[in-house]
Amino acid sequence: xxxxxxxxxxxxxxxxxxxxxxxxxxxxxxxxxxxxxxxxxxxxxxxxxxxxxxxxxxxxxxxxxxxxxxxxxxxxxxxxxxxxxxxxxxxxxxxxxxxxxxxxxxxxxxxxxxxxxxxxxxxxxxxxxxxxxxxxxxxxxxxxxxxxxxxxxxxxxxxxxxxxxxxxxxxxxxxxxxxxxxxxxxxxxxxxxxxxxxxxxxxxxxxxxxxxxxxxxxxxxxxxxxxxxxxxxxxxxxxxxxxxxxxxxxxxxxxxxxxxxxxxxxxxxxxxxxxxxxxxxxxxxxxxxxxxxxxxxxxxxxxxxxxxxxxxxxxxxxxxxxxxxxxxxxxxxxxxxxxxxxxxxxxxxxxxxxxxxxxxxxxxxxxxxxxxxxxxxxxxxxxxxxxxxxxxxxxxxxxxxxxxxxxxxxxxxxxxxxxxxxxxxxxxxxxxxxxxxxxxxxxxxxxxxxxxxxxxxxxxxxxxxxxxxxxxxxxxxxxxxxxxxxxxxxxxxxxxxxxxxxxxxxxxxxxxxxxxxxxxxxxxxxxxxxxxxxxxxxxxxxxxxxxxxxxxxxxxxxxxxxxxxxxxxxxxxxxxxxxxxxxxxxxxxxxxxxxxxxxxxxxxxxxxxxxxxxxxxxxxxxxxxxxxxxxxxxxxxxxxxxxxxxxxxxxxxxxxxxxxxxxxxxxxxxxxxxxxxxxxxxxxxxxxx
Numbered sequence: 001x002x003x004x005x006x007x008x009x010x011x012x013x014x015x016x017x018x019x020x021x022x023x024x025x026x027x028x029x030x031x032x033x034x035x036x037x038x039x040x041x042x043x044x045x046x047x048x049x050x051x052x053x054x055x056x057x058x059x060x061x062x063x064x065x066x067x068x069x070x071x072x073x074x075x076x077x078x079x080x081x082x083x084x085x086x087x088x089x090x091x092x093x094x095x096x097x098x099x100x101x102x103x104x105x106x107x108x109x110x111x112x113x114x115x116x117x118x119x120x121x122x123x124x125x126x127x128x129x130x131x132x133x134x135x136x137x138x139x140x141x142x143x144x145x146x147x148x149x150x151x152x153x154x155x156x157x158x159x160x161x162x163x164x165x166x167x168x169x170x171x172x173x174x175x176x177x178x179x180x181x182x183x184x185x186x187x188x189x190x191x192x193x194x195x196x197x198x199x200x201x202x203x204x205x206x207x208x209x210x211x212x213x214x215x216x217x218x219x220x221x222x223x224x225x226x227x228x229x230x231x232x233x234x235x236x237x238x239x240x241x242x243x244x245x246x247x248x249x250x251x252x253x254x255x256x257x258x259x260x261x262x263x264x265x266x267x268x269x270x271x272x273x274x275x276x277x278x279x280x281x282x283x284x285x286x287x288x289x290x291x292x293x294x295x296x297x298x299x300x301x302x303x304x305x306x307x308x309x310x311x312x313x314x315x316x317x318x319x320x321x322x323x324x325x326x327x328x329x330x331x332x333x334x335x336x337x338x339x340x341x342x343x344x345x346x347x348x349x350x351x352x353x354x355x356x357x358x359x360x361x362x363x364x365x366x367x368x369x370x371x372x373x374x375x376x377x378x379x380x381x382x383x384x385x386x387x388x389x390x391x392x393x394x395x396x397x398x399x400x401x402x403x404x405x406x407x408x409x410x411x412x413x414x415x416x417x418x419x420x421x422x423x424x425x426x427x428x429x430x431x432x433x434x435x436x437x438x439x440x441x442x443x444x445x446x447x448x449x450x451x452x453x454x455x456x457x458x459x460x461x462x463x464x465x466x467x468x469x470x471x472x473x474x475x476x477x478x479x480x481x482x483x484x485x486x487x488x489x490x491x492x493x494x495x496x497x498x499x500x501x502x503x504x505x506x507x508x509x510x511x512x513x514x515x516x517x518x519x520x521x522x523x524x525x526x527x528x529x530x531x532x533x534x535x536x537x538x539x540x541x542x543x544x545x546x547x548x549x550x551x552x553x554x555x556x557x558x559x560x561x562x563x564x565x566x567x568x569x570x571x572x573x574x575x576x577x578x579x580x581x582x583x584x585x586x587x588x589x590x591x592x593x594x595x596x597x598x599x600x601x602x603x604x605x606x607x608x609x610x611x612x613x614x615x616x617x618x619x620x621x622x623x624x625x626x627x628x629x630x631x632x633x634x635x636x637x638x639x640x641x642x643x644x645x646x647x648x649x650x651x652x653x654x655x656x657x658x659x660x661x662x663x664x665x666x667x668x669x670x671x672x673x674x675x676x677x678x679x680x681x682x683x684x685x686x687x688x689x
Contacts (some may be wrong), residue, residue, distance in 0.1 A: 010036045010127070012517045013147060013171040015134055018046035020488045020506030020513075021177025022116055023066045027514030029123035033521060036169055037126060040133040040152050040337070043390045044120065046179065048503055049113040050382075050389040051263030053310040053319030054106035057504040058227070058235035059437040059468070060094045062555040063545040066119070067507040073115045074107040078314055088314035094235075099227065101235040106313045109265060109389070110381055132167065133337055134178075137186035142482045143526075144187050146170045152337055173483045173517040173527055177510055180333060181398030181489030189478035189486070190401040193333045195445065195458070195494040198251025203408040203495045205244070205440065207251035210450040211460045214242035223463035231423060232467070232576065233550040234437060240463035241455065248450035256445035256458065257494070258395035260329040261290075262351050264320045264388070265313070266375040272315070273376035274387050276359060279352040286353035287364070290325040307371055317378050323351035326447040326456065333397035344392040395443065395501060402491030403528075404474035411440050411469040411499045414609075420616050423575040425467070430608040431532035432470035432569040433516075433539060434508035435548045436499035439466040462498075468548035468576065469499060470569065473532050476513055482528035483520075487513040512539055531603075531686065540566040549578040559659075560671040563678030570595060571611025572674065574619065580671035583629040587618035589673070593638045596677050600642065600684060632657065633664035635673055639680060655679075 010033075014025040017039025025037040043049055055071070062068035071092075078088040095103035120126055132149035139145060148168050156162035176183035185191050198206040205211075214223070223240040226232040267273050283289070310319035325347055332343050358364050358372040377387040410427055417424035445458030475491040478484050487509040492500050499505070513527075516535050520527045523534075539546055540562035545554035547568025554565060564578050572592060584592075591614050598606040636657055657664075659679065660672050668676075 007036070007167055007169050009170040010034045011172045011521055012036075012175065012514070013169045013173075014038065014175045014177055015147065015149075015183045016046075016177030016179070016488060017041075017044040017128070017130070018177050018179060018488055018506065018510075019048050019070075019116070019503045020510030021046075021175070022120060023064070023507045023510035024175050024177055024485075024487055024514040024517075025126055026066055026119055026123055027511045028517050029125040031515060031518030033125060033518050035123075035126045036129060036171070037120065038129045038132050038134075038149050038169075040131070040178075041390050042130045043113060044128070044130075045109075045113050045116045046391065046503070047263075047393055048107075049109045049116065050391040051109060051265055051319055051393070052503065053109070053263065053265065053313045053317070054104055055504055056502050057104060057437055058101045058237070059233075059504075059548070060235070061545060061553055063435065063504060064508045064511050065542055065544070066511050067504055068555055069119065070107075070112070070115055070507075071105055073118075074105070074111055077111055077115070091312050091314045099235050100222070101237050102311065104235065106310070108314055108317065108381065111314070129167070134182045134186050135166065137183060137188075139187055139481065142480055144174050144481055144484050147174060147183060147186070172521050173485065175485045175487060175510075175513050175517065177488045177506075177513075179394040179397055179488060181400060181486065184400055184478060184484065184486050184489060185398055187478075187481060187484060189481055189484065191398040191489075192401050193398055194255035194257060195253050197253035200253065201405065201407045201409070201493050201495075203493060205408055205442075205460050205462070205495045206493065207253050208457055209249040209251065209460065210245040210454040210457060211241040211249075212243055212245060212454050214240040214464060224466070225464065226423070231550075234468070237439070237461075237463040239461065240439070241459065241461045245450050245454045248454075254446075256330050257333060257397065258443045258445060258458070259324040259326045260332065260347060260392050260394060261322065261324045262348050262389050263310075263393055264351060264355070265317055265378045265381045266320055267315075267317045267378045268374045268376075269316045272379045274379050275376045276352065276356050278356050278360075279349050281349040281353075282356065283350060283353040284357070284361070286323075286350045287357050290323045290350050290354055315380075317381075318375075320351075320355075323347070323354050324443060325350045326444050330445075332394070347392055348388060396494070396497055398489050399494075399497060400475070400478055400486045400489055400491040402475050402486065403477045403479060404472045404491060406469075406471065406475050406490070406492040406496040406500060408440055408493065408495040410496060411436060411466050413467055414612070416613060417574050417616050421575055421619055423577060424616070425574060425576060425612065426469040428569065428571045428608040428612050429470040429472040430569050430606070431473040431536065432546045433473045433476070433512035433535065433544075434471040434505055435545050436469045436471060436502075436505055437548065438499045438502050438505070439463040440495060441498035442494070466499065470547065471500070471505070471509060473512070473516070473535060476509060476516075477528050482526040485513040485516060485527050508544060511544065515539060515542070533685070536566055536569060537562070537682070537685075547573070548576060549573070550576045552578045552580060558671070560675040563674040564671060566678055567674050569608065570599060570606065571608035571613075572615065574612045574616035578670065580674075581669050583667040584635065584670050584673045585618075586628055586630055588615065588670070589630045589635055589638065591615045591618050592673065592677065593635075593642065596639060596681070597642045599681060629667040630673075631665055632660065632662050632668045632672070635668050635676065636664070639676070643680075
């Protein structure tokens with residue numbers, strides 16, 4: 001047995017080399033922390049470097065700095081390697097000629113891994129430990145003291161029996177960025193595996209459900225319709241689910257989670273193709289067990305025979321999203337690593353069996369044989385793993401039960417706002433640190449059916465109803481632990497998990513967790529005790545999208561961007577249209593001044609939801625063509641009235657006014673009004689930035 005070694009203490013220990021974990025570690029390192037990043041395999045990047053083939057998001061915004069580095073880094077790599085406007089370069093960018101979700105940015109797994117490795121290598125404060133998993137955690141009351149990590153596959157010397165090395169890491173703060181929530185579980189944080197009953201959070205799609213497909217009409221072939229019509233700045237999807245089948249949809253809870261699969265990277269290019277061999281553990285019935293996962297289900301006469309693939313990955317590749325074997329995955333979340341690897345191998349054998357069946361078995365459908373006959377494994381991917389992905393696609397495992405639980409209701413428009421305005425927002429969270437944009441969804445959880453016309457148990461895809469949502473900081477905070485952050489297996493119900501579970505969102509929550517850890521250490525406190533406003537302003541100033549708008553690109557250089565992003569978390573906007581360049585009208589000015597006053601009053605005085613409900617009533621009077629507008633002088637006078645009596649050596653309002661560069665008699669644009677409020681509020685922060 002190799003002797004146990006205690007590492008030197010670090011400032012932040014991040015467990016999980018997922019994209020969210022990398023973002024967490026890199027952000028903290030850039031803020032000056034000494035960081036250790038631990039991953040259970042020898043390859044960083046999680047799902048993105050194990051077959052995703054691209055970034056699954058209908059939103060084209062560069063939503064956070066580190067996510068932007070990955071998108072732009074891939075595009076630059078392909079441009080420099082293959083040329084400007086080459087097929088590879090174009091595939092790495094959102095397709096400007098199509099608003100279909102499938103035309104999102106693509107990247108080869110090998111290129112994504114290269115970029116992640118370069119990202120971590122640039123950080124001198126960051127140490128990466130590969131091939132270790134969490135085996136123990138030590139806590140003292142509400143404080144996590146240390147984590148013990150153990151080699152997953154120890155290497156033996158000549159004549160030696162392999163013995164795993166154990167390392168103990170102590171840190172000021174910890175982050176669990178695993179897909180499985182292993183550190184949270186080891187530390188004793190409350191976690192959930194499976195589906196809550198419908199009654200638990202009053203979610204219509206909770207528990208056992210059988211959904212039906214939303215029908216296509218000549219006028220309605222993509223979802224959401226608001227995106228198709230240009231009222232929502234998102235890409236659209238070719239299908240959506242509709243009503244639930246009753247009474248079979250009982251809403252009962254259970255321990256089932258979304259089905260898993262591998263995402264094979266395949267090509268027809270003979271120069272880069274490895275032929276599919278008959279698997280050693282070939283299952284001739286694989287097509288019966290997992291064949292339904294090969295196709296987008298229940299779309300008769302539309303795309304029923306289209307394989308479920310990610311097309312147009314650079315260099316003539318596709319990512320196959322089939323082989324969803326339903327059932328064995330439910331044992332994975334709570335299993336140890338040897339059992340997880342056995343389950344993963346079963347899924348991989350099933351997928352390879354399915355592909356071999358399509359190519360070789362006379363019983364295969366002709367359409368399957370014709371489509372798959374020329375595909376093989378990409379020879380330049382996963383070259384040290386027989387050209388097979390390093391990890392199974394874990395769609396859902398443990399979920400933290402934290403200080404806030406993100407549910408179905410958080411990704412649907414607020415009913416009271418929707419009754420007044422068709423473009424109403426989802427609930428406003430004053431501690432929002434990220435945004436979702438993927439629909440509320442789940443793939444199948446159990447292999448059972450309620451008969452023809454309905455999906456298997458657990459499937460739903462609310463592409464029509466779902467809207468971009470704010471992710472509260474509280475979802476990262478475990479109950480009873482003050483120095484642990486959980487940016488990946490964060491606190492959400494099974495239904496709420498659908499919009500959360502995408503890598504672009506996790507890169508946001510991970511980067512936010514890294515900044516939170518840095519700010520907590522800087523101010524000698526814990527992540528749980530950190531003032532959320534301090535974190536939000538830090539994120540907004542760094543161009544992290546904490547509020548989604550149709551007309552505000554969070555990565556734009558305009559000086560008012562942080563203000564609009566931040567005030568979007570305070571209820572200043574009831575819809576997804578910020579209209580930053582429209583003139584401020586009296587009705588909205590009155591609402592914003594009232595919110596400014598309550599924000600100045602301090603924690604607990606401002607109700608963001610109430611503010612949004614007030615603003616929505618101002619919208620009918622907020623006509624951009626209105627001749628009644630507010631000037632800079634008039635708005636500043638209203639704010640000055642609220643500031644009267646405060647002892648200030650330098651009046652922040654005056655310096656903020658000068659920064660705008662506007663004449664006092666000019667109409668005040670809405671963005672400039674937000675900037676004026678944001679910068680004035682900054683002078684009263686109870687913390688230095």
